[in-house]
Each structure stands twice: as C-alpha cells, then as structure tokens.
Amino acid sequence: MNKRNTIQRSLVLKTVKELQFHATADEVYDTIVKKHSDISRGTVYRNLNLLSDIGEIRKLEMPSGADRFDHICHEHYHTRCIKCGRVFDVEMDFIADLETNIKDTHGFKFTGHDIIFKGICPECNS
C-alpha cells in the first residue's frame, strides 16, 4: 500500500499548513476549491485522514462541531469559543505527568490526554 504523490494530496497538506487557525475539513476544501474547482470533498477528507495517520498533520477531534486539522509541532492544549466555535491554541505548558494524579486506574491503560478550555473569544465578547 504505497502512497502516491498526487496534486490533491499535496494541496491538502499545503493548505492545512498555510491556514493559521485550526481549519475544519470544509474550510480546507473551500480554500482549495477556489483555485482547483475540480477537487472533491471526499478526496479532501480521505487525504486529511491519511495525512494525520502518517503524522504529517494532526486531527483534533472536538467535542461538538467538526474535526479540525493542525500542522503539528508539539503537544499543546486548545480553547474553544462557546459562541463562534472557533478553536485556538492555549499558551500553557503541557503537563506530561498529568496521568500520575489519577488515584485509581481501575486497570485502564492511559496513553495521553487532551485539555479543552471553554470560553468566549475577544471578537464574540465585544
């Protein structure tokens, strides 16, 4: 199952990297379609999933609302505006040992964690 280098694939990767905010699949699609009107939504979804599977980008599964895609760098947390739904990075150190605070694991094997802050962004607050 060798990966091939298609125009669509590289457009998806390039677009996720260019979009500073954490774009949804639809936002990636909308951006690409402006220049390449023949790309399909299905292809965008397939490539976003493939690229996040191989670690080129990261899929951020958000509670309520669409998944968002991020060009990884380091582990970090996010905050979501409860009014507009947009997602932003939070400037806070990653708590690598958070799992050690768990009192009883009940046999559960922990592999990581996400923290999602909730709040109102400056634009929605004005």
Add this chain to the structure above:
Amino acid sequence: MNKRNTIQRSLVLKTVKELQFHATADEVYDTIVKKHSDISRGTVYRNLNLLSDIGEIRKLEMPSGADRFDHICHEHYHTRCIKCGRVFDVEMDFIADLETNIKDTHGFKFTGHDIIFKGICPECNS
C-alpha cells in the same frame, strides 16, 4: 414556558440515572423503548437537552462519537477507551485553578475546562 410533567420526560430522567455508564441518547432510547415502544427518538433527544439545560443531568460532548449523558454530582474528568469508545469517570481531583496556568489569554474569557484522558479499558486490553 412552564415545564410539564410527562411520562416520557420522567422516563428519560429515570433512565439516565439508572444507567451507570455514561449513556448516549441512543442507549437511553433503546432502554426506554423496550418497555414503552411508542416513545420516539426525537422526544428522547428533546428531553435530554431540556434536562441538561435545567441542570438535572449533564451533557458530555465527546470528541468523536455521540454525546453522553450523566447524572451530575460534582465536576470531574473522563477517560475514553480508544478501542470501544466507552467513557468512564476518572478518579482525580478537579483542578479548579487550571486556567491560572495560561500564560497569555489574548483577551479570551475562560469559563471552564474539560480533561479527557485516552487509553485502553481493561476489557479491550485482554
């Protein structure tokens, strides 16, 4: 807009309280339908939302997968099995002042946070 006391409403509340795990709307519906075959999915959804709006239960919006409903007690964190998708409570103190660790809020008004641990539950690990 006075709330009325319908059979369906009390069945939904009773069922959420009875189901120990964090049930999805569908699991609540399936449970009720066994005894009351005439209840509709729409009514279950409407009542789950209404009950969580008035604080009788809590809606847990999960990244990927259906929302889950919980009969509140106190603020607490959750963990989700990456294999079966089920959600469990985590025995860990709530970090009330977590927001104070954020270095620069960029004008964002924080109102709370969720922590979702990821891992593999004992059943899926065997």
Add this chain to the structure above:
DNA sequence: ATTTATGCAAACTATTTGCATTGCC
C-alpha cells in the same frame, strides 16, 4: 501494467426541527 487515488453520489451517524396532534395543568 498495476494498483492507488480520484470524483461523484449515495450512505451513514448523530442530532435537530417543522408540523399536526395529543395531553398536561
């Protein structure tokens, strides 16, 4: 030549909503 990837549309999951009807209060 092979076989992955694409475009398209249909299917799917989770949830909401419009509307006529039912049934609390």
Add this chain to the structure above:
DNA sequence: GGCAATGCAAATAGTTTGCATAAAT
C-alpha cells in the same frame, strides 16, 4: 382551553464509502 410536549418524518451537519475512471509509479 390553551399551550407545552409528543410522534413522525424530513432536514441537517459532518463524514465515510462503493464504484467506475483516471493517473502515478
């Protein structure tokens, strides 16, 4: 009796998938 709540079905949002065709290797 009035208005909230229900059942039903259709609509919606986000995403996946089957299939014939196109294109990368």
